Amino acid sequence: MSRGLLEAGRHHASKGFSRRSFLKFGLTASVTASGGFLIGFSVPAASQDQGKGKSVIGGDGVETPQDGVFAPNAFVQIDKTGKVVLIMPKVEMGQGVYTALPMLIAEELEVPLDSVTIDHAPPNEKLFMDPLLGGQLTGGSTSVRYAWEPMRKAGAAARMMLVSAAAQQWQCDASTCRAENGKVVHAADGRSASYGELAQAAANVPVPQDIKLKDPKDFRIIGTPVKRLDSPEKSNGTAVFGLDVRLPGMVYAVIVNCPVFGGTLASVDDTHAKKIPGVRQVIKFDNGVAVVGDHTWAAKRGAAALAIQWNEGAGANVSTQMLFDEMAKASEKSGAVARKDGDVGKGFANAKTRVDAVYQQPLLAHATMEPVNCTVHVRPDGCDIWIGTQVPTRVQGAGVQATGLPPEKVVVHNHLLGGGFGRRLEYDMATQALKIGKQLGVPVKVTYSREEDIQHDMYRPCYYDKLSAALDANGKPIAWTHRIVGSSVLARFAPPAVKDGLDPDAIEVAADLPYDLPNQVVDYVRQEPRHVPTAFWRGVGPTRGTFVVESFIDELAAQAKIDPVQYRRDLLGKTPRARNVLDVATQAAGWGKQSMPQGQGRGVSVMHAFGSYFAMVADVTVDKEGGVRVNRVVCAVDCGMVVNPNTVEAQVQGGIIFGITGALYGEITIKHGRVEQSNFTDYRMLRIDETPPIEVHIVKSSEAPGGIGEPGTAALAPAITNAIHAATGKRLRQLPVGYQLRSA
Amino acid sequence: MTTLSINGQSHTVDAPPDMPLLWVLRDIVGLTGTKFGCGIAQCGACTVHLDGVAMRSCVLPIAAIGDRKVTTIEAVGETPAGKKVQMAWNQLDVVQCGYCQSGQVMSAAALIATVPHPTDADIDAAMAGNICRCGTYNRIRAAIKQAAKEA
Numbered sequence: 063m064s065r066g067l068l069e070a071g072r073h074h075a076s077k078g079f080s081r082r083s084f085l086k087f088g089l090t091a092s093v094t095a096s097g098g099f100l101i102g103f104s105v106p107a108a109s110q111d112q113g114k115g116k117s118v119i120g121g122d123g124v125e126t127p128q129d130g131v132f133a134p135n136a137f138v139q140i141d142k143t144g145k146v147v148l149i150m151p152k153v154e155m156g157q158g159v160y161t162a163l164p165m166l167i168a169e170e171l172e173v174p175l176d177s178v179t180i181d182h183a184p185p186n187e188k189l190f191m192d193p194l195l196g197g198q199l200t201g202g203s204t205s206v207r208y209a210w211e212p213m214r215k216a217g218a219a220a221r222m223m224l225v226s227a228a229a230q231q232w233q234c235d236a237s238t239c240r241a242e243n244g245k246v247v248h249a250a251d252g253r254s255a256s257y258g259e260l261a262q263a264a265a266n267v268p269v270p271q272d273i274k275l276k277d278p279k280d281f282r283i284i285g286t287p288v289k290r291l292d293s294p295e296k297s298n299g300t301a302v303f304g305l306d307v308r309l310p311g312m313v314y315a316v317i318v319n320c321p322v323f324g325g326t327l328a329s330v331d332d333t334h335a336k337k338i339p340g341v342r343q344v345i346k347f348d349n350g351v352a353v354v355g356d357h358t359w360a361a362k363r364g365a366a367a368l369a370i371q372w373n374e375g376a377g378a379n380v381s382t383q384m385l386f387d388e389m390a391k392a393s394e395k396s397g398a399v400a401r402k403d404g405d406v407g408k409g410f411a412n413a414k415t416r417v418d419a420v421y422q423q424p425l426l427a428h429a430t431m432e433p434v435n436c437t438v439h440v441r442p443d444g445c446d447i448w449i450g451t452q453v454p455t456r457v458q459g460a461g462v463q464a465t466g467l468p469p470e471k472v473v474v475h476n477h478l479l480g481g482g483f484g485r486r487l488e489y490d491m492a493t494q495a496l497k498i499g500k501q502l503g504v505p506v507k508v509t510y511s512r513e514e515d516i517q518h519d520m521y522r523p524c525y526y527d528k529l530s531a532a533l534d535a536n537g538k539p540i541a542w543t544h545r546i547v548g549s550s551v552l553a554r555f556a557p558p559a560v561k562d563g564l565d566p567d568a569i570e571v572a573a574d575l576p577y578d579l580p581n582q583v584v585d586y587v588r589q590e591p592r593h594v595p596t597a598f599w600r601g602v603g604p605t606r607g608t609f610v611v612e613s614f615i616d617e618l619a620a621q622a623k624i625d626p627v628q629y630r631r632d633l634l635g636k637t638p639r640a641r642n643v644l645d646v647a648t649q650a651a652g653w654g655k656q657s658m659p660q661g662q663g664r665g666v667s668v669m670h671a672f673g674s675y676f677a678m679v680a681d682v683t684v685d686k687e688g689g690v691r692v693n694r695v696v697c698a699v700d701c702g703m704v705v706n707p708n709t710v711e712a713q714v715q716g717g718i719i720f721g722i723t724g725a726l727y728g729e730i731t732i733k734h735g736r737v738e739q740s741n742f743t744d745y746r747m748l749r750i751d752e753t754p755p756i757e758v759h760i761v762k763s764s765e766a767p768g769g770i771g772e773p774g775t776a777a778l779a780p781a782i783t784n785a786i787h788a789a790t791g792k793r794l795r796q797l798p799v800g801y802q803l804r805s806a
Numbered sequence: 807m808t809t810l811s812i813n814g815q816s817h818t819v820d821a822p823p824d825m826p827l828l829w830v831l832r833d834i835v836g837l838t839g840t841k842f843g844c845g846i847a848q849c850g851a852c853t854v855h856l857d858g859v860a861m862r863s864c865v866l867p868i869a870a871i872g873d874r875k876v877t878t879i880e881a882v883g884e885t886p887a888g889k890k891v892q893m894a895w896n897q898l899d900v901v902q903c904g905y906c907q908s909g910q911v912m913s914a915a916a917l918i919a920t921v922p923h924p925t926d927a928d929i930d931a932a933m934a935g936n937i938c939r940c941g942t943y944n945r946i947r948a949a950i951k952q953a954a955k956e957a
Contacts, residue, residue: 156902296904299839299879480905719941
């Protein structure tokens with residue numbers, strides 16, 4: 063996500079990730095409380111009989127060991143039957159980790175991929191913290207980057223111990239045995255023993271100190287296009303998301319949050335609501351009301367029938383215009399310096415020409431297809447929470463805070479996520495559900511209507527960027543200044559990551575451009591959008607930063623009257639991986655090969671973020687009414703060594719589509735302190751009939767894996783606006799494209 | 807009391823007549839494969855078949871169903887078109903988060919059942935009502951064509 067988080071994480075990692083704690087976990091938490099076979103949930107198609115119709119429940123975490131289960135570390139368990147369980151530290155929200163991480167284990171453990179099943183990791187920051195994120199979180203396109211070493215090492219350590227166990231039994235040297243296909247085989251005489259047979263003995267073998275990983279040339283699974291393990295259950299309706307939880311005695315609640323951020327409940331007249339058949343109860347709390355019913359429909363009708371008075375508070379004055387005015391004002395101040403190279407003043411003094419520009423980006427809602435929801439059962443002696451979350455430990459913390467119970471009494475049952483995109487990095491929905499559950503004592507499923515989901519999101523912050531560049535006689539940039547103004551999500555989400563006023567997420571990409579710019583200053587001014595809560599959104603800092611810098615580079619090329627690809631290429635001499643993806647994308651797209659018809663344009667963008675290099679070429683048509691259609695996107699990806707090319711293609715395509723939605727339509731506006739948008743009618747999503755063909759070209763690389771979940775989104779928008787400029791001559795410095803071309 | 811034929815079984819439910827089928831399926835009958843997405847027929851996550859025709863169950867009062875047979879994602883695999891669509895979905899790995907896919911599969915199955923060899927325009931028309939936030943549209947299009955090949 064950012065370097066600041068990365069460093070903060072490393073610090074903790076050295077404390078938490080010791081071999082001892084791995085072992086300790088393995089011995090104390092390997093088996094279910096029932097003492098039976100390892101269960102949890104089963105994703106793989108190979109074990110559908112166990113997965114079908116079963117809630118994706120894991121992470122109950124209060125478990126005792128069972129005899130004969132080999133648990134060499136926090137991630138791997140093998141039982142007497144040879145069944146391999148991967149303790150999954152990441153959550154699946156579509157990005158394919160339930161396939162990619164088992165691939166890493168299976169590769170080194172020498173087992174068939176379909177023999178690996180998954181159990182969600184319990185909340186345990188020490189064991190399952192992602193050092194790139196500083197917590198047991200899923201986000202920031204870090205899952206494969208995080209797991210690349212530890213998962214393979216976990217598999218390799220287990221394999222070495224199984225081989226040692228076999229060698230001991232056969233009284234031979236371990237080097238004469240090899241592991242293959244879930245067995246250890248004696249090379250000379252062909253004797254073999256299955257992992258299940260060896261599991262108990264392997265548990266007594268010392269953990270190897272020197273873990274030997276396979277040479278990538280010997281990979282048999284990594285790098286191959288493996289099919290997702292969760293495809294069948296997600297196309298036949300049996301996959302269980304948080305909203306699908308059903309419990310005995312459960313009631314259904316629909317929530318009405320105060321429409322103004324920071325406002326509170328004054329009074330509610332529930333006379334009409336209570337007359338609706340199926341409505342049981344109306345629950346009031348500090349900043350909202352919930353109607354509880356026999357089913358969601360009764361609760362929903364009841365919620366609509368409430369007459370509520372709110373104490374709106376100071377938030378009622380907020381408008382979008384005010385937020386942008388305040389950012390513009392803040393941009394007059396100097397900020398925390400993120401980067402300072404060379405002598406900018408001299409550059410401007412020697413400039414042949416200069417370019418100045420201001421870019422503005424709106425608030426955005428996440429609009430996951432599964433509206434946010436949370437099911438809770440609060441009792442005097444315990445609390446259960448059913449949810450799909452990217453932050454299980456934080457949800458547990460919300461339960462502790464709401465109930466006053468000790469952490470071990472608050473059990474988080476994590477589920478498949480019907481989209482994350484950053485929304486489920488927050489736990490506000492759990493906090494709200496707990497307020498309701500505390501007053502009930504029975505299990506209650508709290509559902510946000512789509513309107514509540516959009517109007518009570520935590521939003522991708524609006525940003526204001528001011529740039530200037532000095533060009534020499536050849537049009538080359540000899541000075542570059544960039545002031546970034548906007549909310550610091552990290553200051554709330556992970557305060558230690560923000561040092562000396564510098565938010566590493568806010569400046570990501572902008573402060574580390576692939577271009578050769580000898581004189582540059584990048585600084586950041588924190589300006590929060592009053593009352594409006596902000597959060598991470600797919601692509602995080604790079605989504606905002608890339609739009610700005612890749613648009614501005616295009617402006618410089620236009621000013622210099624140089625082809626935008628050539629202009630970039632000339633500045634990428636020190637970043638060969640970036641230049642290579644630019645070459646691959648532009649060649650595949652046929653850049654410069656033919657002139658575009660009237661009303662059409664082609665735009666380009668380059669990005670280095672999330673440990674990956676991306677280049678995109680987008681073709682657009684701008685019609686006479688100013689409507690924009692994206693006709694094609696060509697993307698070149700260097701994400702280092704590829705674990706599953708099938709997933710890389712899907713994530714890049716999906717990321718690009720997410721990006722097109724944002725670039726063309728995405729905008730949340732505030733009036734009288736309220737979000738004006740409410741549903742897919744006025745918060746529009748790209749649909750299949752608007753979706754262009756998207757070519758993904760994956761560049762071969764032997765570098766360590768980079769992220770792929772977000773860069774597609776992050777790199778997309780400037781390719782579109784640059785293409786619009788090529789088509790119309792109009793430079794859009796504000797997103798979304800929306801109706802900007804209509805009035806012109 | 808309303809009696810509904812759901813996936814070949816008769817269900818008599820105690821629900822208000824204006825209650826949308828979506829909530830009857832999810833909260834009363836216990837078929838949670840049909841998803842809630844928007845509540846106003848804008849996203850298609852709640853798509854079911856009524857006598858084989860794709861309908862948005864979030865705005866379909868149960869009183870309006872009458873004798874028509876309801877098929878949900880849980881049983882669409884037993885229809886020839888549904889089976890083909892699910893197979894293609896698995897072959898091409900369409901899904902990501904998966905939440906919208908019940909609705910996508912239902913819309914696609916209704917399309918294939920009526921137009922065995924759909925054109926791109928047919929696919930656009932039949933599928934534009936189904937939003938996928940993960941952005942699986944390219945593979946949805948490819949999978950519908952793949953399913954049509956099996957016809």
